[in-house]
Amino acid sequence: MAREFKLPDVGEGVAEGELVRWLVDEGDAVSEDQPVAEVETDKAQVEVPAPVDGTVRTLHWDEGDVVPVGDVFVTFDVEGEPVEEETAAETEAAAEAETASDAEAAAGGGAAAETESTRTFAPPSVRRLARELDVNLDAVEGTGPSGRVTEGDVRAAAESEAGEPAAEPAAATAETTTEPAAEPAAESAAVQPGGQEPAGRDQTLAAPATRGLARELGVDIDDVPAVEEREGEAFVTAEAVQEYAEGGVAAQGEAPTAGAPEREFVEGGETTEPYRGIRRTIGEQMAESKYTAPHVTHHDTAVIDDLVATREKLKERAAEQDVKLTYLPFVMKAAVAGLKEYPIVNSELREADDEIALKQDYNVGVAVATDHGLMVPVVKHVDQKSILQVARDVNELAAKARDRSISREEMQGGTFTITNFGAVGGEYATPVINYPETAILGLGAIDERPVAEDGEVRAAKTLPLSLSIDHRVIDGAEAAEFTNYVMERLTDPELLLLE
Amino acid sequence: MVVGDVSTGTDLAVVGGGPGGYVAAIRAGQLGLDVTLVEMDAYGGTCLNYGCIPSKAMITATDVAHEAGHAEDMGVYADPEVDVAEMVDWKDGVVDQLTGGVEKLCKANGVNLMEGRAEFAGNDKLRVVHGGEGQGSETITYEHCIVATGSRPIEVPGFDFGDDPVLDSRQALAMDELPESIVVVGAGYIGMELSTVFAKLDVDVTVVEMLDSVLPAYENDLARPVKQRAEELGIDFHFGLAADHWEESGDGIVVAAEDEDGDVREFDTDKVLVAVGREPVTDTLNLDAVDLEPNDDGRLETDTQARTSVENVFAIGDVAPGPMLAHKASKEGQVAAEVIAGEPAALDYQAVPAAVFTDPEIATVGLSEDAAADEGFDPVVGKFPFNASGRALTTGHADGFVRVVADDDSGFLLGAQIVGPEASELVAELGLAIEMGATLEDVASTIHTHPTLAESTMEACEHALGHAIHTLNR
Numbered sequence: 001m002a003r004e005f006k007l008p009d010v011g012e013g014v015a016e017g018e019l020v021r022w023l024v025d026e027g028d029a030v031s032e033d034q035p036v037a038e039v040e041t042d043k044a045q046v047e048v049p050a051p052v053d054g055t056v057r058t059l060h061w062d063e064g065d066v067v068p069v070g071d072v073f074v075t076f077d078v079e080g081e082p083v084e085e086e087t088a089a090e091t092e093a094a095a096e097a098e099t100a101s102d103a104e105a106a107a108g109g110g111a112a113a114e115t116e117s118t119r120t121f122a123p124p125s126v127r128r129l130a131r132e133l134d135v136n137l138d139a140v141e142g143t144g145p146s147g148r149v150t151e152g153d154v155r156a157a158a159e160s161e162a163g164e165p166a167a168e169p170a171a172a173t174a175e176t177t178t179e180p181a182a183e184p185a186a187e188s189a190a191v192q193p194g195g196q197e198p199a200g201r202d203q204t205l206a207a208p209a210t211r212g213l214a215r216e217l218g219v220d221i222d223d224v225p226a227v228e229e230r231e232g233e234a235f236v237t238a239e240a241v242q243e244y245a246e247g248g249v250a251a252q253g254e255a256p257t258a259g260a261p262e263r264e265f266v267e268g269g270e271t272t273e274p275y276r277g278i279r280r281t282i283g284e285q286m287a288e289s290k291y292t293a294p295h296v297t298h299h300d301t302a303v304i305d306d307l308v309a310t311r312e313k314l315k316e317r318a319a320e321q322d323v324k325l326t327y328l329p330f331v332m333k334a335a336v337a338g339l340k341e342y343p344i345v346n347s348e349l350r351e352a353d354d355e356i357a358l359k360q361d362y363n364v365g366v367a368v369a370t371d372h373g374l375m376v377p378v379v380k381h382v383d384q385k386s387i388l389q390v391a392r393d394v395n396e397l398a399a400k401a402r403d404r405s406i407s408r409e410e411m412q413g414g415t416f417t418i419t420n421f422g423a424v425g426g427e428y429a430t431p432v433i434n435y436p437e438t439a440i441l442g443l444g445a446i447d448e449r450p451v452a453e454d455g456e457v458r459a460a461k462t463l464p465l466s467l468s469i470d471h472r473v474i475d476g477a478e479a480a481e482f483t484n485y486v487m488e489r490l491t492d493p494e495l496l497l498l499e
Numbered sequence: 500m501v502v503g504d505v506s507t508g509t510d511l512a513v514v515g516g517g518p519g520g521y522v523a524a525i526r527a528g529q530l531g532l533d534v535t536l537v538e539m540d541a542y543g544g545t546c547l548n549y550g551c552i553p554s555k556a557m558i559t560a561t562d563v564a565h566e567a568g569h570a571e572d573m574g575v576y577a578d579p580e581v582d583v584a585e586m587v588d589w590k591d592g593v594v595d596q597l598t599g600g601v602e603k604l605c606k607a608n609g610v611n612l613m614e615g616r617a618e619f620a621g622n623d624k625l626r627v628v629h630g631g632e633g634q635g636s637e638t639i640t641y642e643h644c645i646v647a648t649g650s651r652p653i654e655v656p657g658f659d660f661g662d663d664p665v666l667d668s669r670q671a672l673a674m675d676e677l678p679e680s681i682v683v684v685g686a687g688y689i690g691m692e693l694s695t696v697f698a699k700l701d702v703d704v705t706v707v708e709m710l711d712s713v714l715p716a717y718e719n720d721l722a723r724p725v726k727q728r729a730e731e732l733g734i735d736f737h738f739g740l741a742a743d744h745w746e747e748s749g750d751g752i753v754v755a756a757e758d759e760d761g762d763v764r765e766f767d768t769d770k771v772l773v774a775v776g777r778e779p780v781t782d783t784l785n786l787d788a789v790d791l792e793p794n795d796d797g798r799l800e801t802d803t804q805a806r807t808s809v810e811n812v813f814a815i816g817d818v819a820p821g822p823m824l825a826h827k828a829s830k831e832g833q834v835a836a837e838v839i840a841g842e843p844a845a846l847d848y849q850a851v852p853a854a855v856f857t858d859p860e861i862a863t864v865g866l867s868e869d870a871a872a873d874e875g876f877d878p879v880v881g882k883f884p885f886n887a888s889g890r891a892l893t894t895g896h897a898d899g900f901v902r903v904v905a906d907d908d909s910g911f912l913l914g915a916q917i918v919g920p921e922a923s924e925l926v927a928e929l930g931l932a933i934e935m936g937a938t939l940e941d942v943a944s945t946i947h948t949h950p951t952l953a954e955s956t957m958e959a960c961e962h963a964l965g966h967a968i969h970t971l972n973r
Contacts, residue, residue, distance in 0.1 A: 001794065117875035119849070121911050121936035131843035146909035148936040207841045235841060 005051055006138075007039070007073040008118075014041045014408070015139040016068045018277055019061050023047070028056045036074060039067070040277045044411075045372075045404055054078040070138035122149035132203070133158035198223035199234070206236040213238050217245035278373040289435035293349075293470035297430040298479040302463045302487040303451055310493045318388060327446060327463070328366065328420060329390040330496065334489035335441055336362045336382045337499050339416055342482040345439045346415050349473050356473055365414035365434055366394055368401045369424075375401040376434055378414040387496070418443065427464040438473045441486075442466035463490060509535040511839055512625050512641035514617045514784070517544020519816030519828030520647030521601050523836045528608030530840035535639055536605060537627055539616040543598040544649055546825040549669035552597060554689075556590040557672055557696050558856050565699035573895065581700060584675045613639075618785035622809065626785075643811045643839045646799060647832065648784065650777040650817035655684060657744035658773045664745065664752045666772045668693060677702055678769035682754045684742040686713040688855040690774040691725060695858050698732040705735045705766050707742055707756050709775075717861060721918045724898045725857045732858075740764060745771055779818045796820070803845050805835040813839070827851050850914065852930045854923035859899050862926035865914030865933045868904050879907040881939070881963025883955045885919045887970050890950040896920040901955040903929065903939070905963055910938035912960075921952050928956055939963050 010017055017039035024036045035047035036056070054076040061067050120138050122130070126149055130137040133154060140157045142149035201222045206214070214221040214236075224244045226234030275283065289295075307330060318325035339346040339362055348357045362383040365376040377397035382390055400406035417434040422445035431442040444464030451460040465487065469479045489495045513524045516538030524536040541548045564579045605612055615627040620638060628636040652667040654660060660667045666674075668689050679702065683694045686708035698704045706713075706729075713729070713736070714722040726736070740756040743763070754766045779797045786792060786799075789809055794800050799807050799814035807814050813835040816828030830848065837844035850865035871878035882902045885891035899919025905912050915929035932942050943960040947953050961967040 002800070117906075119874070121909075123935045124848070127845075127847050128843075131845055131847075134843075144936070145941075146911060146938055148911075205841050207838070210841075 001078055002057060003052055003054065003076045003078045004072045005074045005076060007067050007069050007071055008048070009069050009139075010039055010041055010046045010048060014069060015136075016066050017041045017046075019063055019065050019067055020045065020277075021063050022059055024050075024056050024059075026056050026059055030054060030056060030076070041408070044406060044408055048073070050074075050076065052076055052078050068136045068139060070136045120149060121147065122154075126151050126154055130154045130157075199225050201226075201234055203233060204236050205233045206241075207238070210236060210238045210241055214241045214245075217241065219245045282373050285435065286432050289433050293433055293435060293438070294472060295430065295433060295468050296471045296476060296479070297466050297468045298476065298483055299428050299467075300465050300480075300483050300487060301449070302465060302490040303460045304446065304463050304490050305461050307463075307490055307493045308446070308461045314387075318391065321388065323388055323391050324395055325388070325391050326394075328394055328418070328443075329387045330493060331441075331443060331463075331486075331490065332364050332366075332379065332382050332390055332394075332418060333387055333496050333499055334486045335416065335418060336364065337489055337496070338482045338486040340383070341485050342478055344474055344478055345469070345482050347438045347473055348415075348436045349438060349470065350436075359415040361413070361415055363413050363415045365411075365417035365437075366398070367417060367419035367434075368398050370402045370404070372404060375406065375411065376414065376417060377401050377406055377410055378412065380413060383499075416440070422446065422464070429466050431466055431468045433468055433470055438470040439479075439482075440468050442468070506638040506640060507535070508640045509533050509611065510641070511535070511643045511645065511836070512537065512617070512639050513645045513647060514625065515544065515647035515649055515816075516542045516601070516605075516612075517647060517649045517816060517828065518546045518825040519649070519832040520544065520645065521605060521832075522829040523645050523647065523815060523832030524610045525604055525608045526833045527836035527839060528605070528610045530836065530842070532836075532840055533611070534609070535611040535613055535641075537613045537615060537617040537625070537639070539614065539630065541598060542601045542605070542612075543594075545669075547597050547601065548594055549672065551825055553590050553594055553672045554668070554692055554696075555856060556593050557586070558692060560586050560589065561696050561699040562858075570895070583677050583700070587673060587675065590672070616783060618783060619644075619788035619791075620785070622789050623811075624788075641811075643813065645805075645832070645835050645839075646781075646784065646807075646812065646814045646818055647816050647828065648780040648818050649828075650779050650823055652773070653776045653778050655742055655773050655775055658684070658742065658771065660773070662745075664770050666770055668772070668774055671772050679703060680705070680751070680768045680770075682707060682742075682766050682768040682771045684754075684756075684771060684773045685775040686710075686736070686738075687716070687774065687776065688714060688857070690772070691729070691855065691857045693772060693774065694734055695729060695732065698729070698734050699858075703768075704733070705737065705768065707737050707740045707754070707766070709739070709741045711738045714855065714857075714861070717855075717863070718867060718916060721861050721863075721916055724859055724918050725855075725861065728858050728898065737764065737766075742771075742773070777817065777823055781818055794820075801831075803847065804838045805831045805846060806838070822851060822853060824851060824853060848934065850930060850933045852926045854926065856923060859896060859919045860917075860922035862917045862922035863915065864926050864930045865912070866904055867914055867916065871904050871906070871913045876913060877907040878904050878913065879939075879963050880904055881959045881961065881967070883958040883962055883967065883970055885952070885955060887958075888950075888952060888955050890952050890954070891920055893950070894920055901925065901959040903942075903956070903959045903963055905939045905960075910940055910964075912937055912939060912942065915956075915959075919952075919955075925952060925956060928953060 007017065020038040020040050022037050024030055030036060030050040031053050032051065033049045036050050037048045039046055039048050056074060057077045058075040060072050060074065067073060122137060127137060129151060135154050135157045137149060140149050140153050143153055144150040199222065204221050206221055211221055214224065219241055221236060224236045224240050226236055228235050311325065311327060311330065315325045343358045346359045346362065348359065350357060361381065363378050363380045364382045365378045367374060367376050379390060379393045379397065397406065397410060414434060414437060416437055417440045419431050419440060420443045421429055422443045425445050427444040429442045431440045433440045446461060446463050448459045449462045450457050451462065465483060467479055467483050510533040511527050513520045513534065513536045516536055520536060521542060524534045527534045546552065564581050567577045567579045613627060615629040617625045617627045620626040623640055625639045625641060625644065626636055627639060658665045671693050677700055681697055681702055681704055683690045683704060683706045686706050690706060691713055694704045694706055712722060713726045739758050743755045743757050745752050745754045748767065751767055751769045752771065754768055754771050756764050781793045781797060781799065789812060791799060791807055791809055791812065798820050799818055801807055801814050801819045805813045805815050805819065815831035815835055817823045819831060821827055831846060834844045834846050852862060852864035855861040866874065868878045868880050880902060882900050884900045886897040891897040902916045903912060904914040912929065912932045915926060917925050939960045943957055943964055945957065947957045958967050958969055962970060962972060965972050
């Protein structure tokens, strides 16, 4: 029998993933847990394993597609599965169709056993609303009691999805007989004078097959002129979609040449690469942080001769335990001491709730540059760990980030971030806050620099510090006091013994 | 009636007028579609005419007689006389009222009713053959079709429903006079419901079951009170026996059944009722013409919108996968009609309730404890016995219990199993709770009327939370 496999939540609370590439072809035999596709989510690339032994019947998406979690991903043919039990007992057991176990099978939808339940709890009215608004209920985070999905949750999800590719109802079935989307570019040569204006509605009634057709033809169903109204809503037929696709899209295809100014290319031209996946995630987060939080960066320099000596001494001891001891764990412990003294720096502003959350956890994110882009693994509960343990955690997480085996959980839950751009070089910077945190500490390169003391200038080991704060929450004085407190512990590392 | 082969066009053709088909037709009519409903026998289908409704009528009538005659401990002394022919007449009156209502509702919603047997004649055509000689046939051209042909009783080789002493459930509910004795083949829900009816009418009942228990599809602790009560009523059970054949013997017949080892047991009786299950009806549809093929179960595979592998053909009820239940068929019918009308409907219910109208009744909804664990939940269970319910004791029926299954972490209700008085009614509240995503706390905190059986549901939820008032906590 056919088994529809929906894209699982491959991270924690991931709503969609980009299909990087298929690892199998239609018709291939697969075994349970064999990877069938590579999918890239916000911050990690994962392999999606087959849930069963069987044969690949249909690969429902193309490489490069962004696939909503919970949408049918692959259809497998599975040799005689659960149905068998029923057929075996043709007579007696069939009599018991009206049974608990059957009713359960129907209710449970034969969900894969032995895994965490994936049921989404929501009242029928909310489930209906989700279908009306084309919201994938399984990807909505519920705010009701025990995480039940409420009407408000669905409406919020619908709003945030507007503009993004709508999550189509998972039920869309049978491939339509229409040819795959005629490439708009090719068709644009034959511009139809009667190209239709996009209607641009918020909501449209249409049969699922019509929605499927619109999707195939690359048409936004909300733009298709309605031929009739049903229950006060615009109703669109397959014919209207077809007509719009032929006329309307063609007209759109023509638009760039007619409307937008031609881009002038300098000699030598340019190459382009897609802005998506991790690059895009980084970009979006940076923009959100910078546009949301007014940044102010406080700069200072710690004289760390003693820390250099201490670390030199401890490095070998650490090496005996196979731990590479860098300065970072010392800075992390010093920073956490500062966070405890100045809790406002370990905070999050929840504007919607009119509250500032002061975090009781001291989870320090460490920005790591990787071949795939910037990643921020989080060392949890730094306050409860020894310097050696922190070092161990940092090394392990950084390695995982570099080879991309890091899990989403290991990059979540941070309360404060440290970025060590000095590893590459430089003194001061203006780090961008890892939003919604409210502060980030940037470390410059440790080097010998001139220091004036008691009327003398001497060469001392120094560590330049750049602390960016969200000025909505943290005042400049607090930033300076926090930095002083941290510096004191870097200058005199013995104080860390008290931590 | 139309004579000769004429053709009509329709937006939606519904094949079969049972609780799936007529509900689909009415909903489609409400949504403005031009609907044609084809029924070959009787509107309301098996459920209204030969199944759920007539059996419940007979169960209630025999309960009235039996209760009246067995209430000495309440100080009531009576010896009711039962006229079975009148009882059957009364039952037929109820059925007529309901089927007449279905016909009226269909017409009021603009549904075009057509009598006859429909088969596919292409991927947009049905051929409807009218009953009776010389009545001819006609063709319907449709945009969409809903197949709702239901199911029929499974025949056991050696027991032809055409033979006089061999009864199916439909015939058993329409007898003018009672036999002195009857052998019931099958201890599933139909067999057990009808065995109880006959036993309460003082017929000598022997049940022959191939598996090793009554209601083999239900959990043991649910089936146990039913078996116990059946034995009190004088029903004789024989398990592990497969009915083989029957033959005439003097005034009556002998039913022969074989055990695993091939040893034969014989039972002298007047009639034999065969109730071993039902099979979907797809063989009359000429499915080849529309490129559909039933699966190994004989059902038509469907998706979450009740759509078959053919884009414009839907299947609902007993011909679609899932439990053979009227209310499940109705739900699928509504969804199919709405989808065809372009609405964003889907079969996304959490649980399908089921009820067995034995004495005592059994009702279940959602997951059992084991099934919940299999689905990845961490189940917690709460139970309330009816012998701790004031209301149950005052009805004279205090066997059984209400059991609820919930997820321990979140408290979400996942399932319930009830055996006892009015279980079929009590399960509705839990169905609603599960569908709404209610937690144990939600139900436990809802004030329930005292004194009612429904309080037991609240108490079972409190028990799961560890603070039931009227029963000892875990």
